[in-house]
Amino acid sequence: MMDLLLTYDVDTTDPGGARRLRRVAKLCEGYGLRVQKSVFEIVADEADFLRLLARIDEIIDTERDSVRIYRLPHHGLAAVQTCGTARLESHRDDLIV
Template identity: 45%
Template sequence: MLILVCYDVNTETSAGKTRLRKIAKECVNYGSRVQNSVFECILDNTQYLVLKNILSEIIDEKIDSLRFYNLGNSHRGKVEQIGRKQGIQVEEALIF
C-alpha cells in the first residue's frame, strides 16, 4: 500500500533539528522523498506499523506534527504530479 508520510518538526532548538534529521533518515529507509517533509512509501501492514512506531517515538507531540495518509494498493489514479520532480514507480523494475 502507498503511505504518504508528512511531518513538521519545530527546529527552533538543537533538539528539534536533531529530531528532524532522525525522522528524515528513517523515512529514507522506507520510501522516496517527494518534497522536503513528505515521503511516499510502499509498505505492507507490518512495515507501516514499524515505521509509525519509530517516528512516533522520535517526535515531540507537543510541538511537532506527523501525518500518515494511506492511499492503499490502488493508488495509481490517486496521485497527480505537476512540476519538476516525478516520483519513481517503486513497484516496477528499475533499469539503469
C-alpha cells in the same frame, strides 16, 4: 501492501528539533521515496507500517511535532499527477540504497 503518503513538520526552533528532523527524515528514507522536503511516498505491509509508527513515536516530541500519514487507495501512488519539476517515481521496483 498499502500505499501511504507521509508528511511531517518538526519544530526546529531549538537544537533538539533539528536533531529530531534529521532522525525523522533518515527513518523515512528507509521506508519510501522522498518526493518533497518533508513528504514521502511509501509502499509498506502492515508490519512495516506498525514499525514505522513506533519508531516515529520514539523520535518526535508529541507536544511540538506533527506527522500525518494518509492511507491511499490500493496502487494510489500510480495515479499521481505532477506539475513543475516533480517526477513520477516507481514505488514497487527494488530500491538501491
